[in-house]
Amino acid sequence: MNNDCFFITADKNLICWNYKNHKQYELSHAHARRLVDLIYQQDEPQDDNPLDQNLLRCDILNHQPADDKTWGWDMLSRIFHFGTKNIALSIQPKNEADWAALYLEHCESVLSKPLPAQRINLNALQTIQLLRHTDSGLFEALLTKRSTSRDFLDLPVQLEDLTRILEYSIGFIGERELPDSSNLPAALRKRRSSPSGGGLNSTEAYVYVRHVDNLDPGLYYYDPFGHCLHLLSTELPPVGKMLSGQHFSDSISAGFFLTSRFDKLWWKYEHSRAYRIALLEIGHVAQTLQLVATALNLDTWPTGALCEDLIDPLLQLNSPGEQVLFFVGCGHAKGSATPNSLKTILAQ
Ligand SMILES: Cc1cc2nc3c(=O)[nH]c(=O)nc-3n(C[C@H](O)[C@H](O)[C@H](O)COP(=O)(O)O)c2cc1C
Structure with missing residues (x-):
């Protein structure tokens, strides 16, 4: 069977x-x-x-x-994970114009259906009107500034900025390290700027470098313990091809494939419920990463539309214990959420 x-x-x-x-x-x-x-x-x-x-x-x-490659949780998460992995598009966009035409068709079909209501079955006892803040500080300004861009320019990202993004989103914060008296193994005493399920730091980052000053193009693994990059490949497919044909991202200067070390979660948590933890942790890390990049005046673009059959070999992922779940691109953009190709069609 x-x-x-x-x-x-x-x-x-x-x-x-x-x-x-x-x-x-x-x-x-x-x-x-x-x-x-x-x-x-x-x-x-x-x-x-x-x-x-x-x-x-x-x-x-x-x-x-x-299949003797082990899966450390029960069947529920296995079915969901592999059942949602490598979803082939009926038509794979070959270029930006193809993508724009298909995306527009998709949006038109979605918008032809009624929008789900804002809140279902709310039986409030009372409604309290809250005041809006007028005295915004630097952090509020940063939160206001972050937005998704889809019109990237072929301009270099500085290695220093890439380093800082990695250091403060995936790297470990020295000041936050737990003391020896915590009686934890050294690897579990590390802390990031984002919370981590079970303190396991199961999120990893692989850096897609296309145009970064003083760093050769390639695919690198970021090691948070050594705060260093390991070059895994110099052969870079266009990023849009690995991201379900979203070719407007091909000009992105850098990006981060975020994976989860399921095997670390399996070690501590047996039930498939911990699969949720993997997804939630990646979400926290991705938001932090985008905020750090925004603070450095870089533009960001997140996507979960992955073609794992192209990404897995590039990242050298070959066991169920580590799976890619998200991508955050970053670089310099004009700052529009609408890609140029879509603007062209809409203007016709
Ligand atoms: C989990 C997740 C998946 C996303 N996937 C995509 C994607 O595949 N392609 C894309 O262009 N944007 C993607 N986005 C970006 C959203 O479209 C975007 O965040 C949303 O339109 C709100 O805009 P803002 O980020 O500027 O606030 C994704 C965002 C999240 C949180």
Whole structure:
């Protein structure tokens, strides 16, 4: 039995859902009964049984050995993670103009449906009007300034700025290190500017360097313990190709692929609920990273639309224990949320 499949019932049918290749099959009663027999009787599929041959053809049964690469949580998170990984677009945009046309079509279809209400089922006992602040300080100014840009210029980012972003978002803050008396292993005494699930610092960063002064283009792993960059590759695919065809980002100077070390979370937390922790921690780190970049007068662009089959090899990720979840690009932009390609279509 292919262990990448799970079963649900719908409309009085048994559905076999292969969550890795994103295919679903409705099983006839005869196929379902035969599958149950094979599972319970531990039988081998027969060459002369058409039902067995159909189950093999659909990869519900296969001759592959069970996937022995471990997953440290129960099936819930495994299904969700792999079921939402490598989602192929029906049409993969090849360039910025392609992307803009498809995105516009998507927006038009979404906007043709009614917008969900602002708040569902609110039974307030009282409403208290709050005052708005007028005495904004530097931090409020920073929060006000951060915004998503999608019109990046091919201008260099300074290595010093890239370093500072890494230091204050992924790096460890020396002053925050827990003392020896905490009785924790040294690696667990490190603290970042963002909170971390279980204090495990399971978020990692891989830096996409396209145009940074005094740093060769390439893909680097940032080591927060040594505060150094390890060059992993000098072959850089266009970033938009790895990010679901969002080619307006191809001119971005630098970016950060954020991964989560699930194996660290598995070590401490057994239930799939900890999968949420991985996502939440990445969100905290990503926001901090964007705020540091904004404070340095850089523009940022976040995306979760990843093509993992292209990113994983570049980041040398080859076990389920570490997975890429988010990307934050940064550089100098004109500061518009609308990419130039989309503006061109809208102006026509
Ligand atoms: C989890 C997450 C995923 C996002 N994915 C994308 C994306 O795939 N492409 C994109 O252009 N923007 C993406 N964004 C940026 C949002 O579109 C943007 O934050 C939103 O429009 C609000 O604009 P602001 O960031 O300027 O406040 C993402 C933001 C978040 C938080």
